[in-house]
Structures are given as C-alpha cells and as structure tokens.
Amino acid sequence: MQKRKRAVQSKITNYHANRSIKQNIIKGKVVIQNHGQSGPGKSASVQIYSSSIVDPSTGKGKLSAKAYLNHGKSKGHNGTKTRTYKIKIHVEPDFGIPGAFLMKNQHKHKFFLESVTLEIPDNQIIYFDCRSWVYPLRKTKSDRLFFSNNIYLPNQTPSALLELRRLELVCLRGDGTQERKEWDQIYDYDYYNDLGYPDKGQEHIRPVLGGSELNPYPRRVRTGCPPSSTEPSTESQTQTISLDIYVPPDERFSPKKLSEFTSNSIQATLHFVIADAKSLFKQDSRSFESFDEIRDMFSSKRSQAVEGKVKEKLKGKVKEKLKGKVKEKLKGKVKEKLKKLVPYEHFKKITYASKEDLMKFPLPQIITENELAWGNDEEFGRQMLAGTNPTRIQSLQTFPPEGRNGVSTIQTSHIEHNLDGSTLLQAMNEWRIFILDHHDYLMPYLSKINTNGVCAYASRTLFYLRSDATLKPLAIELSLPGSCAGTEISRVFLPANQGTEAALWQLAKAHQKEIPFTTEYPMPPFTLICAFSRLHTHAVVEPFIIATRRQLSVMHPINWLLRPHFKDTMHINALARSILINSGGIFEKTLFSGQISMELSSELYKEWRFDEQALPADLVKR
Incomplete structure (x- = not known):
C-alpha cells in the first residue's frame, strides 16, 4: 500500500514538473539572410536576458539557457533569400519579459542576422530588428548583444537592462588604439x-x-x-580597389545591398579602366569635333554611327586595335591593369561581366525621349532644379552680382529684354532673378587646375523664374584669372538660336554644367x-x-x-x-x-x- 502511494505521488510530481517546464518555454523565430553560404545551423545559439528580473550575482537581467538554431527553412521574397529557424528557449518560472539576447556564432563564416521574434505568454510578441552581421566567435572573442525594439530614455530603462546598456556603450566607444578588424563594433x-x-x-x-x-x-x-x-600623418593604403575597407558591422551593407553595389561597381570599373587605358590608343588621339559626336557616344543609334562616319575614321592600325583590343574587351594591357587594380575575386566577376558591350554607355533618360533635348534652354533650366544645384542656387540680392574678387561684367542690357516684359528692378523685387554662383571659391584654384591640360572656368549664371514655375537662362559669365594678381578675364554669353553665337551659348552651358574634361577620357560626365x-x-x-x-x-x-x-x-x-x-x-x-x-x-x-x-x-x- 505504501509502495503504491509513493508511485502515485511520483506521477503527480512528474506531472507538475512537466507542466512547469512547458509553461516556461519561450518560442521564437530567427531570420537570417543567405549570401551564398549555408546557414549557421547548430553552430549558432541564442540566450535571452530578462528586462524585468535582475540576477543579483551579475547585476544584469536573468539569463536563459541556450537555444541552438535547428531545421532552418529557406524562402525567397522580393529578390532576397532568407532562412528561418524556429527556437525553443527554456527559462525559469520567474524569468519575466525578454529585453535583450546574446547571439553566439561558432560557425566558420559570418552571417547576416535579419531579425528575432519571441512569443511569450498571453500572446505577447517581442521583436528584435537586428539587421547586422554576426562574425565567428573565434574572431570576435565575444557574443553579439541585441536589444529589443522597446525604446527607453536613460532614466526609464528597466533596471535589468541598465548594466547591459552601460557596458554596450563602453564597448562601442573603444579605447582609440589598435587597427580595426572587420568584426570590430567600434566607433571612433x-x-x-x-x-x-x-x-x-x-x-x-x-x-x-x-x-x-x-x-x-x-x-x-x-x-x-x-x-x-x-x-606619418597619412595612413598606409593598398594599391587595389577594395570593398573590404573597415566599417562597424552594424553599418555594413546587407547581402542584397552588397550584391547590388558589387554589380554596379563592376560596370563602373570597366568603363573607368577602359577610359583610363589610354596607352592602347596612342595612335588614336580621339577628340570630339562636334556635340553630335558626343551625343552619338551615348545614343541608341551609336552602332549606326560607328558604321558611318566613325567607322570611316577608324582605318588601318587604329581600326585593327579597336577590333583586337576593344571589341575583344578585356585583353592585353586592360586585363593586366585590372589585375593590379582589383582583388582576384572581383577580377573574376569583372571578367565574366565583360561579355557585354563595354564601350556602350548607358543611355540617359532625357536622350531616350528626345535626342536633342539636352541642348534646349528649357532642359538646361530644368536640370538646375532636378540635380544638386538647388542646394546652391539663390535669389539675386544685388545687381550686378558681386564677389570677393569684384563685380560681375553682366550688364542690365544683357538680360532686361528677356524678362517677359518686366524690368530688372521689378523682377528682383518679385524674387524672380536667381543666380547659380560657382565663381569665388573656384577662382583661386583655376591657375593650378588649368596647368594640367584642362580648360576650366569660374562661372555665374542668371535665371528668370517664369510664371509657369520654370527657370529661363538669361546669361552665363565665364571667368579666368588675369595675368596680374587679383585680376580676372571675363566674358558674358547670351541665349542664341543660330550661327556662331548659338554654338558659343551651347559651349557656355557645357562649361557651366562643369564637364570640361580632357578629351582623352571619354567618360560619362561626372560633375564637380x-x-x-x-x-x-x-x-x-x-x-x-x-x-x-x-x-x-x-x-x-x-x-x-x-x-x-x-x-x-x-x-x-x-x-x-x-x-x-x-x-x-x-x-x-x-x-x-x-x-x-x-x-x-x-x-x-x-x-x-x-x-x-x-x-x-x-x-x-x-
């Protein structure tokens, strides 16, 4: 009878013990972005900190047992492949509410942790928006700490998270010494x-x-x-194009972003290297004789242009060079130059990508719609607001414009006839005259710039704000330093539709848009x-x-x-x-x-x- 009673008591005890264990399991999901490698699986583990119960032995929140990543399921969404792991974390009955977790990566590779979601009793969800790389423990020597999405001012932070918060900031600040490694989460x-x-x-x-x-x-x-x-005041650098320059893991691109950047960089690198490899074209000192030739370089009809007048020019040895060294893409000196410029893994991608037409630059949208639109004054005015110029364009306060080096040579007679019936004073009082000024800061540097075979000018450009909210160009002043210190040479260019004046107006607009390259670099126009x-x-x-x-x-x-x-x-x-x-x-x-x-x-x-x-x-x- 006594033996049977002990057996029943044992069953009751086991029942309550099992029930207690079930009630103190926190379920969760861990989402990791794939980047060409298998997920970390059991090599990675999660431990959660309580945000409401302090462990007196550490001064931090209570820490749970470890849960390992098992049975990940992969799926693709919006071009991003992810692997989701379900986890079960055992905690003590009085654990409280999770507020942070430790991720330990004992895998040989880093992985990109997208998010962690925990489900606690009463159907509450605790979400951690991580979006950071987690590096192997053998490199970092410590686990990665992540806090939940709950936000607190310092004086409102739960006591169980205060010490974690303090220690995290100490680590992030570092000590200002030693060379940073890829996995260091330090901001200095x-x-x-x-x-x-x-x-x-x-x-x-x-x-x-x-x-x-x-x-x-x-x-x-x-x-x-x-x-x-x-x-000694300058850091030593490698001589190759590197994508591995240090930034803290929380600031690094996600796998998707990194893939997009690498793809774009490959094409940009190809254009840059092709343009820079001028030694291949010593007998073809190409120059542009008209705006039409520049347009043809970007035009969708470029192949026809090559078969036409460009093809006629490229004869003999020059033609053979283009066939043998440009048409065949990355051969000879270009390929050797690439090997010196970029790491081997990027060189392989570039070589693979070189099957495309490298010399055909992307077609700008404005030319796709209208091949002549680039030369219109309307488009010139639109570009003043569509790009970065709006951060520098300003209302004209005084006329003629003044700067550190004196007064502009633009006169009232240059522009007043072009103000849609208004006088200059009326237009200025109505805040309709605007200036884009690239004069004062550029003038001191022009002598140095123009010693390198470049012809650059400082510029002032005036616009009139029309009633339809478009900018109408009025005048462009181009300036160079004079022969005597403190003097300058200036010329004003005005809108024109035909003849020599029209050609000069187009050239003035080109200089104002700051694309006066030496012709040995047929690159898409970067601007200063x-x-x-x-x-x-x-x-x-x-x-x-x-x-x-x-x-x-x-x-x-x-x-x-x-x-x-x-x-x-x-x-x-x-x-x-x-x-x-x-x-x-x-x-x-x-x-x-x-x-x-x-x-x-x-x-x-x-x-x-x-x-x-x-x-x-x-x-x-x-």
Whole structure:
C-alpha cells in the first residue's frame, strides 16, 4: 500500500514538473539572410536576458539557457533569400519579459542576422530588428548583444537592462588604439588622412582633410591603419580597389545591398579602366569635333554611327586595335591593369561581366525621349532644379552680382529684354532673378587646375523664374584669372538660336554644367558638384552617426528616429575613400579639378554651418 502511494505521488510530481517546464518555454523565430553560404545551423545559439528580473550575482537581467538554431527553412521574397529557424528557449518560472539576447556564432563564416521574434505568454510578441552581421566567435572573442525594439530614455530603462546598456556603450566607444578588424563594433573619430599614397611617390601625396583651419572637413570613423612610411600623418593604403575597407558591422551593407553595389561597381570599373587605358590608343588621339559626336557616344543609334562616319575614321592600325583590343574587351594591357587594380575575386566577376558591350554607355533618360533635348534652354533650366544645384542656387540680392574678387561684367542690357516684359528692378523685387554662383571659391584654384591640360572656368549664371514655375537662362559669365594678381578675364554669353553665337551659348552651358574634361577620357560626365553634393549629403552626416552610436543606446528614442536616415551612409563613405575620392580615384580621373578635387570640397566646407541646415533656415538664407 505504501509502495503504491509513493508511485502515485511520483506521477503527480512528474506531472507538475512537466507542466512547469512547458509553461516556461519561450518560442521564437530567427531570420537570417543567405549570401551564398549555408546557414549557421547548430553552430549558432541564442540566450535571452530578462528586462524585468535582475540576477543579483551579475547585476544584469536573468539569463536563459541556450537555444541552438535547428531545421532552418529557406524562402525567397522580393529578390532576397532568407532562412528561418524556429527556437525553443527554456527559462525559469520567474524569468519575466525578454529585453535583450546574446547571439553566439561558432560557425566558420559570418552571417547576416535579419531579425528575432519571441512569443511569450498571453500572446505577447517581442521583436528584435537586428539587421547586422554576426562574425565567428573565434574572431570576435565575444557574443553579439541585441536589444529589443522597446525604446527607453536613460532614466526609464528597466533596471535589468541598465548594466547591459552601460557596458554596450563602453564597448562601442573603444579605447582609440589598435587597427580595426572587420568584426570590430567600434566607433571612433579620425580625419580624412587616407586619400593619398605617399609611399608611391610625391605626386600621390594628398593633404589631410580635417583638424585644421586650412583644410577643415567632417570627421570619419577611425580604421587605425598604420601610418605611411614616408608621410606619418597619412595612413598606409593598398594599391587595389577594395570593398573590404573597415566599417562597424552594424553599418555594413546587407547581402542584397552588397550584391547590388558589387554589380554596379563592376560596370563602373570597366568603363573607368577602359577610359583610363589610354596607352592602347596612342595612335588614336580621339577628340570630339562636334556635340553630335558626343551625343552619338551615348545614343541608341551609336552602332549606326560607328558604321558611318566613325567607322570611316577608324582605318588601318587604329581600326585593327579597336577590333583586337576593344571589341575583344578585356585583353592585353586592360586585363593586366585590372589585375593590379582589383582583388582576384572581383577580377573574376569583372571578367565574366565583360561579355557585354563595354564601350556602350548607358543611355540617359532625357536622350531616350528626345535626342536633342539636352541642348534646349528649357532642359538646361530644368536640370538646375532636378540635380544638386538647388542646394546652391539663390535669389539675386544685388545687381550686378558681386564677389570677393569684384563685380560681375553682366550688364542690365544683357538680360532686361528677356524678362517677359518686366524690368530688372521689378523682377528682383518679385524674387524672380536667381543666380547659380560657382565663381569665388573656384577662382583661386583655376591657375593650378588649368596647368594640367584642362580648360576650366569660374562661372555665374542668371535665371528668370517664369510664371509657369520654370527657370529661363538669361546669361552665363565665364571667368579666368588675369595675368596680374587679383585680376580676372571675363566674358558674358547670351541665349542664341543660330550661327556662331548659338554654338558659343551651347559651349557656355557645357562649361557651366562643369564637364570640361580632357578629351582623352571619354567618360560619362561626372560633375564637380558631385563632390560637393557628397560633402553635404554624406560626409557631414558621418560625425553625427559616430556620436549617436557612442552616446545613445540603440534603445534611445532619438537613436531609433535617426536610424533610417543613417542607413548605409558610413559604408558608402568608406567605399568612396577607397574608390572615388582617393589619389588616382575616379573623381581625380574624371573631374576637371583632378588632384585638388577634395581640396575644393574642403574649401566649400568652410561655408557650412550647422544652424543653417534646416530647410526653412536654408531657404531664408538663399
């Protein structure tokens, strides 16, 4: 009888124990983006922290048992392949509500963690928007910590998360030493001291931007690369185009974004290398004799043009070179140049992509619709508002326009007949006269720029705001430094429809749009304003990203508010320093300002003020 009673009691105990275990299991889903590798599976584990119950032994929230990723299911959605793992996490009965989790990656590869969702009693859902790379434990030496999407001000943070929040910010700030590795989640400041290659020669030395009144510039994230052996103030650099420049894992592109960027970069690299390999065309010093030839380079009818007048020019050895070395794409010197420029894995992709027509540039939309639209004054006025120029265009306050170097040579008689019946004074009083001024900041640099076989001008362009809300070009003034210090030579160009004056007007518009390249680079027109746009849209934002990550926890509401505006910016900036704005980069090869492009950008930064960046303040100023 006693034995039977003990057996019944044992069953009751086991029943309650099993029931207790079932009641203290938290189910969840882990979503990982695939990027050409298998998922981490059981090599990755999750542990969750409580946000409501403190573990007295650690001062942090209670920590659950580990749950391993098992039985992942893959699916594709909007071009993105994901793998979803279902997990079950055992917790103590008084665990409370999850507020953070640790992800341990013991796999040999990194993976991109999209999100984690946990389901707790009463059908509550705790969501973690992660969107970050998780690197192998053997490299990081620590687990990755993620907080839930619940936001708190510091004084409202649950006590169980306070210590985790404090330790996270300490780690993110780092100690300002050592070279950063790909997996380091550290935000620290540095200057733009990685644009030159001084070890390669004097011609590759570039000034440090930032930290001085002469060359001010926004800060960038610190990479900690060792200094150059010949110029200690400059970081040493590799001589290849690298996509692996350091940015913290939370700032790196997702697999989908990285794939898109790589694809676009391949085509851009091909165009750049083909254009830069001028040694292949020594006997074909090609120049453009008319705007029609430039248009044909982009035109959908280019093949007909090649068979026509262009084909007639390309005879003998020149024709054979084009057949043997351009038509066959990446052969000979071009292929060797690519091998030196890019890492091997990217070289393979570029070689595969070279099956396409490399010399045929993408067709601009405006030419697709109307091959002659690019030359119209209406289109010229539209482009002043459709691109980056709206950030510099301003109402004309005084006439004639004045600058640091004196008064403009544009006269009332040049424009008053073109104001739709208004006088100049009436139009200015009605805020209808606008100026796009690329004069004062550019003039001091022109002598240096134009010694390199370039013909660039400083410009002032006046527009009239018509009643249909379009801009009508009135006059373009192009200027060069004079022979004596402090003097300049200027000429005013006016709209015209025929004859020599019409041709000069088209050339003036081309110079104003800042595309006066040397003809040995038949590249799609990059404009100097690209560099300045990058300054105002990307470079000035990076210090704010760094400061936000260092000072505001991911749970802080302001951090959450700014996150979508910061997305991918730091990675784009890093790639720009490696490919676009560095010594010998695409900007220096294609912009008329060449080696001093970034110095010009620094010159414009001297005008930048934080309190003028809000749109209302900016509009009032201009």
